[in-house]
Amino acid sequence: MVIIARKASTFFGRIILSDTGGNGLLLTDDDKLIFSVKRSLDDADEHMIINKVLTAGDEFEGGYVFELTPEETDIPTGKYFYDIGVQRANGEFYHAAMTDEFIIKQSISRKDDDN
Numbered sequence: 001m002v003i004i005a006r007k008a009s010t011f012f013g014r015i016i017l018s019d020t021g022g023n024g025l026l027l028t029d030d031d032k033l034i035f036s037v038k039r040s041l042d043d044a045d046e047h048m049i050i051n052k053v054l055t056a057g058d059e060f061e062g063g064y065v066f067e068l069t070p071e072e073t074d075i076p077t078g079k080y081f082y083d084i085g086v087q088r089a090n091g092e093f094y095h096a097a098m099t100d101e102f103i104i105k106q107s108i109s110r111k112d113d114d115n
Contacts, residue, residue: 002101002103003082003100003101003102003103004105005068005073005102005105006073006104006105006107007075007105007107008070008071008073009070009073009107010067010070010073012065012066012067012068013066013068014064015033015063015096015097016064017033017063017064017086026056027055027056027059028088028089029089030055030089031056031086031089032055032086032087033053033054033058033064033084033085034051034052034053034054034086035050035051035053035054035066035084036048036050036051036082036083036084036085037080037081037082037102038080039081041081041099049075049080050068050082052068054066073104076104078103078104079102079103080103080104081099081102082097082100082101082102083095083098083099083100
């Protein structure tokens with residue numbers, strides 16, 4: 001699924017994990033849900049632009065909500081790539097969402113500094 005966020009704006013995304021049968025899954029203690037954004041599919045990990053890690057304590061109504069701050073989305077407009085991985089406490093790692101586009105678009109409306 002392509003994600004579109006506005007430059008220098010707060011963005012909320014919701015992730016619901018499920019098994020191959022469509023049954024909901026929740027993280028357990030020491031599991032991590034990792035949301036990563038890179039400019040290029042070939043970029044090394046040290047060139048990650050955004051990296052959010054959620055844990056079992058971040059569960060909300062059967063899913064996980066991650067927030068990108070205006071500082072995190074204040075990157076050049078254009079196309080990036082993201083994926084979402086689950087790292088289990090035992091070290092097992094799998095992709096919860098396959099790599100897709102993460103697009104930053106310019107905002108038109110701006111915050112009114114008079115208020």
